[in-house]
Amino acid sequence: MKLELLHQPDSAIAKVHMDPQEELQAEAGAMVAMSSDINVSTTLRKGKGGGVLGGLKRMVAGESLFISVFRSGNSAAELYIAPKLMGDILPYTLSGTELVIQSTSYLASTPGVQVDLGFTGFKSFLSGESVFWLTANGSGLVILNAFGSIYEIDVDGDYVVDTGHIVAFERTLDYDITKVNKSWAGAFFSGEGFVCQFRGRGKVFCQTHNPGAFGRKIGGKLPPR
Amino acid sequence: MKYDIRYKPSFATLFLTLQPGEQIFAEAGAMASMSGKLSMDTAFFGGLIPGLLKSFLGGESLFLNEFSNKTQNPQEIVLTQSSVGDITQIQLNGREICLQPGAYIAHTKGTKVQLQWAGFASWFAGEGLFKLKLSGNGMVFFGAYGGLSTVDVQDSFVVDNGHLVAYEPSIKMNVGLSGGMVGSLTSGEGFINRLEGRGKVYLQSRSVDGLVRFLRPKLR
Numbered sequence: 161m162k163l164e165l166l167h168q169p170d171s172a173i174a175k176v177h178m179d180p181q182e183e184l185q186a187e188a189g190a191m192v193a194m195s196s197d198i199n200v201s202t203t204l205r206k207g208k209g210g211g212v213l214g215g216l217k218r219m220v221a222g223e224s225l226f227i228s229v230f231r232s233g234n235s236a237a238e239l240y241i242a243p244k245l246m247g248d249i250l251p252y253t254l255s256g257t258e259l260v261i262q263s264t265s266y267l268a269s270t271p272g273v274q275v276d277l278g279f280t281g282f283k284s285f286l287s288g289e290s291v292f293w294l295t296a297n298g299s300g301l302v303i304l305n306a307f308g309s310i311y312e313i314d315v316d317g318d319y320v321v322d323t324g325h326i327v328a329f330e331r332t333l334d335y336d337i338t339k340v341n342k343s344w345a346g347a348f349f350s351g352e353g354f355v356c357q358f359r360g361r362g363k364v365f366c367q368t369h370n371p372g373a374f375g376r377k378i379g380g381k382l383p384p385r
Numbered sequence: 386m387k388y389d390i391r392y393k394p395s396f397a398t399l400f401l402t403l404q405p406g407e408q409i410f411a412e413a414g415a416m417a418s419m420s421g422k423l424s425m426d427t428a429f430f431g432g433l434i435p436g437l438l439k440s441f442l443g444g445e446s447l448f449l450n451e452f453s454n455k456t457q458n459p460q461e462i463v464l465t466q467s468s469v470g471d472i473t474q475i476q477l478n479g480r481e482i483c484l485q486p487g488a489y490i491a492h493t494k495g496t497k498v499q500l501q502w503a504g505f506a507s508w509f510a511g512e513g514l515f516k517l518k519l520s521g522n523g524m525v526f527f528g529a530y531g532g533l534s535t536v537d538v539q540d541s542f543v544v545d546n547g548h549l550v551a552y553e554p555s556i557k558m559n560v561g562l563s564g565g566m567v568g569s570l571t572s573g574e575g576f577i578n579r580l581e582g583r584g585k586v587y588l589q590s591r592s593v594d595g596l597v598r599f600l601r602p603k604l605r
Contacts, residue, residue, distance in 0.1 A: 169392065169395075169396065170395045170396065246395070246469060247396070308392070308396040308398070308465075308469065309391075309396045311391075311398075311463070313418065317421065317422075318420065318421025318422055319418065319421050320419050320420070320421050320423075321417070321418040322416055322417055325417040325418055325465075340416075340425050357421060358421070359421075364418075366417060366463070367417075368392055368396045368398040368417065368465055369396060369465060369466075369467075369469055370414075370417070370465070370467065373414060373467035374467050374468060374469070376467075377467045377468060377487075377593065378593065378596060378597060378600070381593070381594075381597040382597060382600060382601060382604060383601065383604065385604060385605075
C-alpha cells in the first residue's frame, strides 16, 4: 500500500494505492472515488462503546455509527478518501505504540491497527459538546484529518491544549482534562472551557482551528431547525 | 516578544514566544495550545460596565484572557481565530485602529482598548452599537474570514459592510442601503458603507453573512 497526499493543506485528500488483496478501514462517508473492483463492506466499530448501544451514543455525539472496510480484488486498485471539513491530513505510523485520537479526527487505518472507542471522554457542560476519544494500537498506518493545518508539539514537561484543538496524542503522555483557570467562574467566562493538560514526554498533534467554534459562529446565525 | 504567523493565508495561526516577564492579552477562546508553565487570568473587556453593555448590544465576547510568563525561560503560546482565513498585525506607535466585531484576536502591553459608541446605523447593519478602538504603542493582531486586502482611502470609498474588518478612526463611516430599499433587496448587496476621510481600511475576501445567506435556505 502506498499513500499519496494531494492538495495539502487546505483541501487535503488521500490517494491510496492498494496492492491486490489489501484492506483499509475508513470513517463511513469518507470515500470520494475508487477502482470499481474494490469490495466495500460496512461494520460497526468494535470495543467498549462499540456495538449497537455504543453506536447510538456516538450518533448522539454526531459521530458515525459505522466504519467502511475497503478490500482490493486480484489487481492493484486506487482509493481516494477525504474528510468533510477543509483542512490537512496526517499519516501516523504505529509500531506497537498507542495513539489517542479525537474521534472526529479519525479518517482511516490499515488492518494491523485496532481502533477502539476506549472511553467515552466527557461532555463539556460549558460548550455543550462531547469529546470522544478513540485509542489506536498495534502496528500499521493511521490517517488523521484536521480542521485547518496540523502542528506537532514535542512535549517535554508541561503542555496545555484546548480540547477543541486536539487531533491526537501519544499515549506515553500523562494527561488530565482540566480547566485552565483556577476558579470555576474564570473557566466559565474565559471561553477556554476545558483544556487537556499533558505531562511527560511524547507528541501531541494539534489543529490550528476549532471546528466547534467555527460551527457556533455560523450556526448561531442560522434559524433554529 | 517573538511572533510568527504560520499557515497563511487560509489557516493563519499566531505562534508567540513570551520572554520572562512578558504577557499577551487575547480574546476569550483564542488560545489553541500553550506551554503549561504560562499563567492565565481572565478579565473584563474594558471594565465591567462597558463589558456588559458590549455583551448585550455588540454581540462579542465579554472577556479577555491575559497570558503571562512568570518563569525564567521563554514560553510558547499558539493563538488562533474561530473562522478560517488570514491574520495580520499592526504596530500602533501612536496610531489608532477600529476593529469590526469578530476581528480582534490579541494585543500586547501598551495598547489601550476602548469601546466606543458606533451609532444606530451600525446597529441596523448588524454590526453592534459599539466598536472596538485600539490605541497606544502596543501591537494588535486581528484576523479575517478569507484573505485580507488593504485599501488606502483618499477621499471616499464604498465597501460592503460584511467585508469590512478594520479601519483607521480618521475615516468616518456612513452605513446605508446601497441603492434605495428595493434596489438593496434585489441586488443582494444589503448594507453598504460609505467611508469618508483619509486612512487605511482592511477588507476580508469572504463574509460570514454571505455563508449564512447561502446556508439558510438549505436548512430544513
